[in-house]
Amino acid sequence: MESKDLKFEEVNEGFNIKEAIDEAKRCLNCKNPLCVQGCPIEHNIPAWIHQLSMGNIGDAMSIINEKSNLPAVCGRVCPHEKQCEGHCILNKKDKRIRVGKLERFIADFDSNMGLIREKLTPKTRGKVAIIGSGPAGLTVAGDLARDGFNVVIYESEPEPGGVLMYGIPEYRLPKEVVRREIHKIEGLGVTYVTNCIVGQNITVDEMFDQQNFDAIFIGSGTAKPKTMNLPGNTPRGVIQSSYFFRMVTLNNNGSVGRNEVPVKVGDIVGVVGCGNVAMDAARTAIRMGAKEVYIIYHKTIEHMSALQTEYNEAVDEGVQFLWETNTKEFVGERGRLKAIKAITNEGEKVIPMDKILLAIGSQPANRIVSTTSGINVDERGYVITKERPYGMTSRKGVFAGGDVVNTPQTVVLAMRDAKKVAAGIAQFVDAKKLLEE
Ligand SMILES: Cc1cc2nc3c(=O)[nH]c(=O)nc-3n(C[C@H](O)[C@H](O)[C@H](O)COP(=O)(O)OP(=O)(O)OC[C@H]3O[C@@H](n4cnc5c(N)ncnc54)[C@H](O)[C@@H]3O)c2cc1C
Structure with missing residues (x-):
C-alpha cells in the first residue's frame, strides 16, 4: 500500500465562535470539578469555561493566564483524553466537554484579537538566567517575569520553543502558534538570547561572575537520542x-x-x-x-x-x-x-x-553539567534536585526542571514541574537579597 499525499496543514480543526460557546454551555460547572483534578497544573477549568459560555473571552483568558503560559500549545498537544477530558463527569456518557479545543479557541482568539494586555511588573526582585526555551524554560520565565524578576533565556537553537519548535510536527502544532506564545512571554519582559550554547559559548560560572545572575535554571531537556x-x-x-x-x-x-x-x-x-x-x-x-x-x-x-x-x-x-x-x-x-x-x-x-x-528514546546531554562544577546527576545523566528550595541542584543557586530532571514526559508535566521550580527560585533569590542587605 502506498502512503497518502499529505501536507503540513494542521490536521485537527478548531471551534468557531458559535461552536465554542455552544460547547461551553454544555459544561455542568460541577461543585467538585473532576476535570481540575485531571489537569496536572490544576487549571480552574469550570471558571474559564463559564466565562466563555457568557461570551467573556477576555475574562476566560485572564483566568487561564493565572496558571498557564502556553494555552494555545496545551489546547493542541496535551493528552486531554487521559487528563481533563478523561476525568469529565460527562465522559461516562461519552459526551465529555472538549476542554482542549475550548482552551485552544480562547488562546487563539485572544492572540488574533490582541484582547489581553498584561500589566508589566517592575523587574526589581532579581536577575534569573534560563537555559533552554522548551515548555519548562518558558514556564519558569513567564512565571518569574510576572512576579517581578528580570529574566534572560539562553537557547542553543536559532528560535526559542524547544521540542515545541523543533520536535512536535507542524501538522499537530503549527509553528506560528508556538511563535505567538513565545512572543507573548517576551511581552512580559523576558529577553531571548538564541544561537547560544551554554557550556560552549558561555558557561554557568561566567553567567554568575560576568552577568550577575542571582539564580540559573537549567531546562535543557533530553537532547541526546538513544x-x-x-x-x-x-x-x-x-x-x-x-x-x-x-x-x-x-x-x-x-x-x-x-x-x-x-x-x-x-x-x-x-x-x-x-x-x-x-x-x-x-x-x-x-x-x-x-x-x-x-x-x-x-x-x-x-x-x-x-x-x-x-x-x-x-x-x-x-x-x-x-x-x-x-x-x-x-x-x-x-x-x-x-x-x-x-x-x-x-x-x-x-x-x-x-x-x-x-x-x-532520549536522555540528557552532558554539555552543561560537564562544564560546571558541583551539579550532581544520576547514572543516566538526569540532574538531581532538592525539595527545598524546590528544584535546586547540588550547586547553590542553580536550579533544574522539566525533562532534564524527570525523564522524557509531556509538555504539561514539564510545565507543572517548572511552576514549582519558579516558586523555589523566587524563594531563594528573595532570601539571598535579604541576606545581602
Ligand atoms: C517528537 C515529539 C513529540 C512530542 N509530542 C508531545 C505531545 O504531543 N504532547 C506532549 O505533551 N508532549 C509531547 N512531547 C514531549 C514534550 O515535548 C517534552 O516532554 C517537553 O518538550 C519537555 O520540555 P523541556 O522544556 O523540559 O525540554 P525541551 O522541550 O527539550 O527544551 C529544551 C531546550 O533546551 C535547549 N538546550 C539544550 N541544551 C542547551 C544548551 N547547552 N544551551 C542552550 N540551550 C540548550 C534545547 O535546544 C531546547 O530548546 C513530544 C516530544 C517529542 C520529541
Whole structure:
C-alpha cells in the first residue's frame, strides 16, 4: 500500500465562535470539578469555561493566564483524553466537554484579537538566567517575569520553543502558534538570547561572575537520542528522528533546502519504536513523500506506548505496522542502507528499507553539567534536585526542571514541574537579597 499525499496543514480543526460557546454551555460547572483534578497544573477549568459560555473571552483568558503560559500549545498537544477530558463527569456518557479545543479557541482568539494586555511588573526582585526555551524554560520565565524578576533565556537553537519548535510536527502544532506564545512571554519582559550554547559559548560560572545572575535554571531537556547497538557499521540512512524533525522544521521555515531533509520522495522508510514520537516520525515521513512507511516494533500492539488517537491517525494516513519484528542488523551496500534483517514470528526476514528513523528514546546531554562544577546527576545523566528550595541542584543557586530532571514526559508535566521550580527560585533569590542587605 502506498502512503497518502499529505501536507503540513494542521490536521485537527478548531471551534468557531458559535461552536465554542455552544460547547461551553454544555459544561455542568460541577461543585467538585473532576476535570481540575485531571489537569496536572490544576487549571480552574469550570471558571474559564463559564466565562466563555457568557461570551467573556477576555475574562476566560485572564483566568487561564493565572496558571498557564502556553494555552494555545496545551489546547493542541496535551493528552486531554487521559487528563481533563478523561476525568469529565460527562465522559461516562461519552459526551465529555472538549476542554482542549475550548482552551485552544480562547488562546487563539485572544492572540488574533490582541484582547489581553498584561500589566508589566517592575523587574526589581532579581536577575534569573534560563537555559533552554522548551515548555519548562518558558514556564519558569513567564512565571518569574510576572512576579517581578528580570529574566534572560539562553537557547542553543536559532528560535526559542524547544521540542515545541523543533520536535512536535507542524501538522499537530503549527509553528506560528508556538511563535505567538513565545512572543507573548517576551511581552512580559523576558529577553531571548538564541544561537547560544551554554557550556560552549558561555558557561554557568561566567553567567554568575560576568552577568550577575542571582539564580540559573537549567531546562535543557533530553537532547541526546538513544542509539541501537547492532553488529557492524551503521550504514548511511539510519537517522535519529530528532534530527529528521529538526531538518523538516528548518526546511518548512526556509532555513535549509529540501535536499537537507534525510527522507526523499519515493523512499521506503522504517521507524523503529512505537511511542508517540514514532507516530510523529512516520506521519512526517509520509508528508515528505515517502512511498511506504512502516513502524517496526518488537512487541505486539497491546504493548504500544503511543496514544490510541495517535495510532488511529497514523493508520488513517497509511502508516503500516510490523508487529513482533525485532531488528537485528542494518544491511548496507557500499555504506548505504538497503534493508534490515529482523526476527519475526515467521522467522528471520530481510526487509528492504531506504531509510530507518530511530524513535527509541532520549536522555540528557552532558554539555552543561560537564562544564560546571558541583551539579550532581544520576547514572543516566538526569540532574538531581532538592525539595527545598524546590528544584535546586547540588550547586547553590542553580536550579533544574522539566525533562532534564524527570525523564522524557509531556509538555504539561514539564510545565507543572517548572511552576514549582519558579516558586523555589523566587524563594531563594528573595532570601539571598535579604541576606545581602
Ligand atoms: C517528537 C515529539 C513529540 C512530542 N509530542 C508531545 C505531545 O504531543 N504532547 C506532549 O505533551 N508532549 C509531547 N512531547 C514531549 C514534550 O515535548 C517534552 O516532554 C517537553 O518538550 C519537555 O520540555 P523541556 O522544556 O523540559 O525540554 P525541551 O522541550 O527539550 O527544551 C529544551 C531546550 O533546551 C535547549 N538546550 C539544550 N541544551 C542547551 C544548551 N547547552 N544551551 C542552550 N540551550 C540548550 C534545547 O535546544 C531546547 O530548546 C513530544 C516530544 C517529542 C520529541
